[in-house]
Amino acid sequence: MIQFQLNGKQVSANVRPGTTLLDFLRDKGYFSVKYGSDKGETGADTILVDGNMMNASLMLIHTVSGKNIETVESFAHGQDVHPLQDSFIEEGAIQCGYCTPGMVLAIESLAREKDNPNESDVKDVLAGVYCRCTGYVKPVKAAMNYLATGEPK
Amino acid sequence: MKIVGKKTRRVDGLSLAKGKAVFADDMPKKDYLYAKILHSPIAHGKIVSIDKSKALALDGIEIILTHEDFTPHYFTTAGQGYPEPSPRDTSMFNKTMRFVGDRVAVVAGESLEVVEEALALIDVEYEELPTIFDMGDSIDNDTVIHPGKDGFSFLHDASRNIAANISEELGDVQKGFNDSDYVFEGTYFTPYAQQCSIEPHITLTWLDENDRLIIRTATQVPYHVRRVVAEILDIPVGKIRVIKPRIGGGFGGKQEILNEEVCSAVTLNTGKPCRLEYTREEEFYAARSRHPQKVTYKIGLNKDLMMQSIDMEILQNCGGYGPHALTVMSVSASKTLALYRAPNVRIQANAVYTNLPPAGAYRGYGAPQGYFALESLMDEIAEQLNVDPIELRKKNYFREGEDVSIAKVLGEGREGFPVILQSNGIDACIDRGRELIDWDTLKNEKKSGIFRRGVGMATVAQASGIAGIDMGSVFIKMNEDGSFNLNMGATDLGTGSDTALAQIAAEVLDVPVDKMIVISSDTDTTPFDTGAYASSTTYVTGAAVKKAAEDVLSQILEQGKKLLEVDEATIENNQVVSTDGQSISYQDICTKSFYTDHQTQIQAVASKVSYDSPPPYNATFADVIVDTETGFVKVNKIVSITDSGQIINPQMSEGQAEGAIPQSLGMTLTEHMIFDDKGRPINTDFENYHIYTSIDMPEIIAEFVHTDEPTGPYGAKAVAEIPINGPAPAVANAIYNACGVRIRECPITPEKVLNGINQLPIK
Numbered sequence: 001m002i003q004f005q006l007n008g009k010q011v012s013a014n015v016r017p018g019t020t021l022l023d024f025l026r027d028k029g030y031f032s033v034k035y036g037s038d039k040g041e042t043g044a045d046t047i048l049v050d051g052n053m054m055n056a057s058l059m060l061i062h063t064v065s066g067k068n069i070e071t072v073e074s075f076a077h078g079q080d081v082h083p084l085q086d087s088f089i090e091e092g093a094i095q096c097g098y099c100t101p102g103m104v105l106a107i108e109s110l111a112r113e114k115d116n117p118n119e120s121d122v123k124d125v126l127a128g129v130y131c132r133c134t135g136y137v138k139p140v141k142a143a144m145n146y147l148a149t150g151e152p153k
Numbered sequence: 154m155k156i157v158g159k160k161t162r163r164v165d166g167l168s169l170a171k172g173k174a175v176f177a178d179d180m181p182k183k184d185y186l187y188a189k190i191l192h193s194p195i196a197h198g199k200i201v202s203i204d205k206s207k208a209l210a211l212d213g214i215e216i217i218l219t220h221e222d223f224t225p226h227y228f229t230t231a232g233q234g235y236p237e238p239s240p241r242d243t244s245m246f247n248k249t250m251r252f253v254g255d256r257v258a259v260v261a262g263e264s265l266e267v268v269e270e271a272l273a274l275i276d277v278e279y280e281e282l283p284t285i286f287d288m289g290d291s292i293d294n295d296t297v298i299h300p301g302k303d304g305f306s307f308l309h310d311a312s313r314n315i316a317a318n319i320s321e322e323l324g325d326v327q328k329g330f331n332d333s334d335y336v337f338e339g340t341y342f343t344p345y346a347q348q349c350s351i352e353p354h355i356t357l358t359w360l361d362e363n364d365r366l367i368i369r370t371a372t373q374v375p376y377h378v379r380r381v382v383a384e385i386l387d388i389p390v391g392k393i394r395v396i397k398p399r400i401g402g403g404f405g406g407k408q409e410i411l412n413e414e415v416c417s418a419v420t421l422n423t424g425k426p427c428r429l430e431y432t433r434e435e436e437f438y439a440a441r442s443r444h445p446q447k448v449t450y451k452i453g454l455n456k457d458l459m460m461q462s463i464d465m466e467i468l469q470n471c472g473g474y475g476p477h478a479l480t481v482m483s484v485s486a487s488k489t490l491a492l493y494r495a496p497n498v499r500i501q502a503n504a505v506y507t508n509l510p511p512a513g514a515y516r517g518y519g520a521p522q523g524y525f526a527l528e529s530l531m532d533e534i535a536e537q538l539n540v541d542p543i544e545l546r547k548k549n550y551f552r553e554g555e556d557v558s559i560a561k562v563l564g565e566g567r568e569g570f571p572v573i574l575q576s577n578g579i580d581a582c583i584d585r586g587r588e589l590i591d592w593d594t595l596k597n598e599k600k601s602g603i604f605r606r607g608v609g610m611a612t613v614a615q616a617s618g619i620a621g622i623d624m625g626s627v628f629i630k631m632n633e634d635g636s637f638n639l640n641m642g643a644t645d646l647g648t649g650s651d652t653a654l655a656q657i658a659a660e661v662l663d664v665p666v667d668k669m670i671v672i673s674s675d676t677d678t679t680p681f682d683t684g685a686y687a688s689s690t691t692y693v694t695g696a697a698v699k700k701a702a703e704d705v706l707s708q709i710l711e712q713g714k715k716l717l718e719v720d721e722a723t724i725e726n727n728q729v730v731s732t733d734g735q736s737i738s739y740q741d742i743c744t745k746s747f748y749t750d751h752q753t754q755i756q757a758v759a760s761k762v763s764y765d766s767p768p769p770y771n772a773t774f775a776d777v778i779v780d781t782e783t784g785f786v787k788v789n790k791i792v793s794i795t796d797s798g799q800i801i802n803p804q805m806s807e808g809q810a811e812g813a814i815p816q817s818l819g820m821t822l823t824e825h826m827i828f829d830d831k832g833r834p835i836n837t838d839f840e841n842y843h844i845y846t847s848i849d850m851p852e853i854i855a856e857f858v859h860t861d862e863p864t865g866p867y868g869a870k871a872v873a874e875i876p877i878n879g880p881a882p883a884v885a886n887a888i889y890n891a892c893g894v895r896i897r898e899c900p901i902t903p904e905k906v907l908n909g910i911n912q913l914p915i916k
Binding site: 026029031032033034035036037038039041042044071072073075076081085086088089090091092094095096097098099100101104122123124126127129130131132133134135136137138139140 | 160162163165166167169170171172173174175176178179181348349350351352353399400401402404430432433434646647648649804805807808811812813814815816838839840844845846847848850853855
């Protein structure tokens with residue numbers, strides 16, 4: 001039995017050893033965490049573990065005992081939308097949207113970690129989340145607007 | 154206009170931002186069978202025997218299907234209109250393996266782990282056959298890749314390994330060359346490149362309570378999936394429902410019936426729901442990619458720089474099978490030959506079989522290959538004649554009112570339709586791009602030192618749907634709160650078409666976009682659409698939306714007049730207003746129409762097929778720095794200026810260009826599927842197949858110039874594909890401007906550049 005925090009709630013998992021966090025989370029209905037590749041390059045499986053960007057497909061469930069896991073499902077409750085998500089919508093930073101949850105988590109981890117991050121910091125964290133639709137132009141702009149004000153412009 | 158041409162938030166933006174369960178795989182999967190394909194480890198050979206007993210004996214394995222379980226039925230995996238203009242050369246499971254990755258079997262079981270274990274336990278004995286890997290060796294090779302298939306639909310010449318052929322001539326090309334003052338020729342190559350949608354191919358199938366087959370799949374072509382699966386599995390179309398939820402990118406890769414029929418076969422044979430997802434590795438060798446092409450252009454001009462003759466020759470590698478083989482080449486020709494005017498034009502093209510993975514549709518669909526050749530050669534001509542490359546181009550463009558004669562002979566597998574140009578904004582695109590890239594300064598500055606900066610440009614065209622073939626249809630009905638359901642077969646693959654089409658409807662109906670409830674791409678609940686390809690959705694389906702909305706609007710007006718008991722009225726701000734000052738709101742009109750007065754459902758259907766396909770135009774400029782010691786090319790900036798007629802949604806349109814550019818830069822500089830001497834793929838992950846990431850990106854400026862296309866909805870032309878055509882030749886031209894090295898083969902690797910620098914007479 002493994003216990004950890006998932007989006008602010010204590011959870012207990014009784015799963016086979018060898019289960020990846022990606023499979024566990026998707027099995028539990030956390031569909032914002034997605035498969036993109038087997039080696040984590042795409043970052044479609046991005047989650048925050050104790051605030052750090054990690055690849056859920058590269059983590060076995062038993063390694064997260066006692067840790068704090070966050071997915072995008074914790075960001076918006078009901079009709080409310082997190083200002084970073086709103087900035088993505090407002091700036092047209094979403095096309096297919098498959099990578100959007102990973103990008104949102106990446107930028108949020110940066111926002112928490114660093115004071116006044118600049119565009120180059122944003123590009124650095126987004127290098128861990130591949131997007132084939134946007135060329136990163138509008139996601140970077142959405143991130144900068146959010147980081148500058150905490151609100152979309 | 155209130156809504157068209159204005160920024161509008163995506164109708165699906167909120168659910169996507171929140172990571173809601175909107176993609177194909179985002180469903181609870183209790184009781185699902187997990188399926189995986191056993192792929193051929195050899196490039197060419199016959200299956201002698203398959204022993205699946207050990208695999209079947211594993212606990213948890215439900216079914217294994219191979220070619221032995223089906224009567225051969227030949228089809229094409231290309232998701233195209235019917236009859237598909239691609240060779241019908243494949244069956245669900247073939248007995249002959251034609252590339253590493255060809256299908257041997259499908260295994261389905263209760264977990265992925267047990268299925269993977271079973272795959273390793275299937276004993277297959279192969280009789281290997283000689284292989285062809287170089288497309289230059291294919292025609293008339295002793296090895297025939299599809300023997301006995303002569304006469305198969307749309308297969309040109311099986312015994313010569315020619316999947317498809319085009320031979321067309323307008324005027325007399327040889328005479329044109331004889332009469333020309335100058336004749337130039339160049340040969341250019343573009344490689345296998347992968348679409349790399351971040352969501353892989355994924356299909357879920359199950360039987361509903363009435364035993365109908367439900368296919369929930371990441372596809373660009375739900376109606377083609379329904380038709381082809383019905384045909385292959387020999388069940389009525391009416392027994393199948395295809396649902397396309399949100400999909401995680403397509404770029405042409407999902408214009409294919411790739412695994413839907415296999416997953417369906419498992420469900421039909423077991424009665425159980427089934428899930429089949431490709432891994433990233435499988436995406437690289439067992440999905441589709443861009444057709445490699447060797448393109449030779451020969452152009453004859455007179456002293457006044459006017460073109461007299463254009464001769465285009467294409468050799469295209471279609472791999473082991475021929476999906477899209479004919480039509481990709483046809484687009485390479487028709488889209489490039491529609492840019493410049495010449496009285497004599499010839500196209501000779503062959504798509505040949507090899508024992509490499511079959512290629513397919515990839516954004517641009519042949520045009521990027523053709524334009525890399527044409528626009529590289531244009532710069533080479535300008536260089537040799539010592540004329541301005543922009544002036545050379547400007548002298549030769551087709552102009553408004555002119556007949557683009559090539560369009561008529563190069564249709565989609567049949568004769569096409571004439572194109573008389575009614576809008577062409579290429580000059581404005583060039584002028585704006587030239588300014589933004591600082592062309593005149595950077596082009597002419599002296600190049601010296603280790604790091605040399607250069608600029609290059611290219612101009613390109615595309616089309617807006619396939620004339621006379623693409624059809625979109627739409628159903629709109631009114632609700633009593635003044636909202637409208639907009640149901641359409643059109644497929645939003647992340648492009649934002651649901652939003653753009655909602656904008657068109659909202660503009661007509663004079664309501665905010667959030668009054669439109671969009672449901673798209675469900676074969677049970679939305680009317681037919683050929684699907685999302687050929688840059689067709691805004692232009693073709695958009696016109697259907699406009700038509701249906703206009704019908705609904707006139708019904709609202711008529712109903713409003715009846716309810717007000719007046720003869721004359723107009724629509725203003727969601728109300729019908731009579732000349733004598735009475736008014737009735739949309740809500741009241743619909744509510745009374747439902748329940749009390751002149752009862753009816755206000756609703757309309759409309760279909761649109763266009764016999765026009767007006768070309769959008771684009772000028773792309775590149776600013777690069779070449780490291781002359783390592784050959785490394787850094788792209789500083791790309792400026793992409795497009796004429797797409799009236800833009801429906803400016804922000805989303807910019808996004809199309811911003812996304813297309815790094816895809817093209819990948820093909821130009823870093824992306825290349827590599828195979829070993831047995832035809833086995835080498836780089837099947839993103840460590841070794843490098844697509845552009847956020848830190849690789851140059852500065853991008855994507856803008857649009859305004860033209861008004863009279864045949865398009867609100868004056869719109871296509872957006873989605875055209876921005877991918879320009880960056881490759883613009884970068885190649887910029888590299889030449891920077892360091893004097895002309896590379897005619899993508900990807901332009903540091904080795905090739907350095908090699909070129911070392912061969913320069915003066916470095």
